[in-house]
Amino acid sequence: MALIEYDVYKQKLRDLGPELDKLSAALDVESARQEAARLEDETAQDGFWNDLERSQKVQVRLKQLQNKIGRQEKLLGAWEDLTVLCEMGQEADDADILEEVKTEYAALEERVEETRMTTLLSGEYDSSNAIMQFHAGAGGTEAQDWAQMLYRMYTRWAERHGFVYKILDYEDGDEAGIKSAAISIEGENAYGLLKSENGVHRLVRVSPFDANARRQTSFAAIEVMPEIENDESIEIRDEDIEMQVYRASGAGGQHVNKTSSAVRLIHRPTGLVVECQQERSQFQNRDKAMRLLASRLYEIEREKQDADIARERKSQVGSGDRSEKIRTYNFPQGRVTDHRIGLTLYRIDAVLDGELDELIDALVTADQAEKLKNGGGEP
Numbered sequence: 001m002a003l004i005e006y007d008v009y010k011q012k013l014r015d016l017g018p019e020l021d022k023l024s025a026a027l028d029v030e031s032a033r034q035e036a037a038r039l040e041d042e043t044a045q046d047g048f049w050n051d052l053e054r055s056q057k058v059q060v061r062l063k064q065l066q067n068k069i070g071r072q073e074k075l076l077g078a079w080e081d082l083t084v085l086c087e088m089g090q091e092a093d094d095a096d097i098l099e100e101v102k103t104e105y106a107a108l109e110e111r112v113e114e115t116r117m118t119t120l121l122s123g124e125y126d127s128s129n130a131i132m133q134f135h136a137g138a139g140g141t142e143a144q145d146w147a148q149m150l151y152r153m154y155t156r157w158a159e160r161h162g163f164v165y166k167i168l169d170y171e172d173g174d175e176a177g178i179k180s181a182a183i184s185i186e187g188e189n190a191y192g193l194l195k196s197e198n199g200v201h202r203l204v205r206v207s208p209f210d211a212n213a214r215r216q217t218s219f220a221a222i223e224v225m226p227e228i229e230n231d232e233s234i235e236i237r238d239e240d241i242e243m244q245v246y247r248a249s250g251a252g253g254q255h256v257n258k259t260s261s262a263v264r265l266i267h268r269p270t271g272l273v274v275e276c277q278q279e280r281s282q283f284q285n286r287d288k289a290m291r292l293l294a295s296r297l298y299e300i301e302r303e304k305q306d307a308d309i310a311r312e313r314k315s316q317v318g319s320g321d322r323s324e325k326i327r328t329y330n331f332p333q334g335r336v337t338d339h340r341i342g343l344t345l346y347r348i349d350a351v352l353d354g355e356l357d358e359l360i361d362a363l364v365t366a367d368q369a370e371k372l373k374n375g376g377g378e379p
Contacts, residue, residue, distance in 0.1 A: 002098050006090035009101050013083045019112065020079055026119040029072050036065040064127075064188050075115060078108055117361050118189055120368045125226035126192030131295045133182045136173065137200070137219030144173030146203045147220040149352060151181055154197070156354025163187030167278045168288055176209070182276075182292065184227055191226040196340075196363040198224045199326035206332065215332065219325075225295035234294050234301075241293075242266040243286065248277035265289045272296050327359075341366045 024030075039062045042048060049055050082104050089097030121127065132154060136147035158165045168182040185194065200221050207216040228234055248262040262277030263285040274296060276289040327338045329348055336351045336359070337344040343362050345351060351359070 002093055002095050003090060005098055006086060006101075009086050009098075009105060010083075010090070012105065013079065013086060016079060016108070016112065020076055023112070023115050023119065024072055024076075027068060027072060027115070029069055032065045032068050036062060036069065039065070067188060071115070075108075075111055078104075078111070082108060113361075117364055120364050121189050121192030123192060123195075125228075125298075126195075127189055128191045129184055129186045129227040130190040130194045131168070131182065131184050131225045131227050131292060132194065132197075133180070133223040133225075134178065135180050135221045135223075136178065137221065139216075139218050141173060141175045141177065141209055142207060142216050142218045143220060144175075144177030144179055145209070146177065146201075146218040147179070147181070148173070148177035149203070150201055150220055150222065151178060151183075153352050153354055153356070154185070154194075155183070157356045158185050158187070158190075158354075160354050161187060163190055168292060169275045169277060184288075184291075186227075191224070193360055193364070194224050195226075196360070196367065197222055197326075199324040202325055202328045204328065204330040204332065223299070225299045227291055228294035228298050234297055236267070236290070236294060236297070240268050242268060245282055246277075261285055263289045265293055267293055267297070270297070270300065272300075338363070 039058050042058060043055075043062070048058075082101065085097065085104070086101050088094075089101060134147045134151050136143040155165050164186045166184045166186070168184055170181045171179045173179055200219055203218045203220075205216060205218075206213050210216065242265070244264040244266070245260045246262045246264065247260050261280060261282045262275065263282060264273060264275045265286070266273050272293065274289050274292045276285040276292065279285045279288065326340055327336065329336050329352070331348060334348050335344050335346050336348050338359055341362055343359065345358060347355070
């Protein structure tokens with residue numbers, strides 16, 4: 001019996017080989033190697049570290065490329081090792097090795113699927129870091145508590161993926177939760193994975209703040225933007241910006257409130273207001289606020305360009321409009337339902353603890369299918 005099962009897994013592994021080759025081609029690993037080699041040569045040049053801004057960008061890009069190359073090499077290595085293990089186990093007719101093969105193959109399949117998802121992220125800024133903003137809806141403490149639950153959900157998701165998140169702004173709620181917050185999530189394809197989280201999230205639960213334990217419905221809005229760095233197409237003129245400084249407050253540690261290091265930028269042409277208060281210096285907060293402003297301006301321009309198309313085709317994965325109710329989290333029924341793709345998961349606690357991959361992967365796949373149906377390009 002074991003010999004027959006070994007034949008099944010040997011065939012599965014043979015079939016997986018061409019799939020891995022396709023993934024390497026789709027990820028353009030060879031080009032990544034060439035670019036990484038060029039950047040490594042640049043870091044060895046005299047005077048490289050004299051230009052701090054350039055050196056930091058090179059280091060970040062080099063790390064992204066090395067991570068991409070390393071992940072694919074590990075994937076190929078795991079496939080090769082498992083193929084050898086399968087051969088050895090079959091020769092020995094070893095049932096214990098067969099169980100190991102089954103376990104390792106399931107893990108390999110999962111990693112292949114994760115890699116396949118990254119090949120679907122081909123948008124202009126999909127590989128960028130993401131900026132997320134959280135806004136509590138009407139309803140006071142209930143909505144503010146819900147906004148903080150969402151904040152925790154996405155930071156837990158980031159931690160699960162080995163991404164780094166940094167607080168840009170954080171305003172505590174009146175009694176609990178948060179009124180608003182902004183974070184950057186740094187990691188390869190962070191924006192591409194999170195961009196479909198844009199919109200209004202709805203919570204249904206028995207209120208922990210109501211002495212009569214009545215059911216409450218709360219709303220919170222999330223904005224997701226790519227972190228924009230030095231994009232020449234996004235022009236921000238110094239004369240269009242009014243800068244205000246103030247003392248920080250909120251989740252900022254001991255340094256908060258001691259100096260006027262927090263920065264508020266007002267973009268006069270659009271009326272946009274962005275704030276950053278989490279860094280220890282005014283200069284650092286201004287730099288982060290400028291990045292946030294660039295991301296907001298990009299998002300406004302994107303929404304203008306996409307508005308007509310989104311209205312006409314009503315994309316299955318939603319228009320990305322921040323006023324669109326995209327998902328309901330229903331505690332009494334123990335479910336999470338994404339209204340754009342009709343997907344319901346009956347594990348609300350796990351989702352709120354950051355286990356979002358099933359939802360995100362389904363949205364990425366649906367978005368890609370919609371693009372192909374409408375001509376294969378960006379919507």
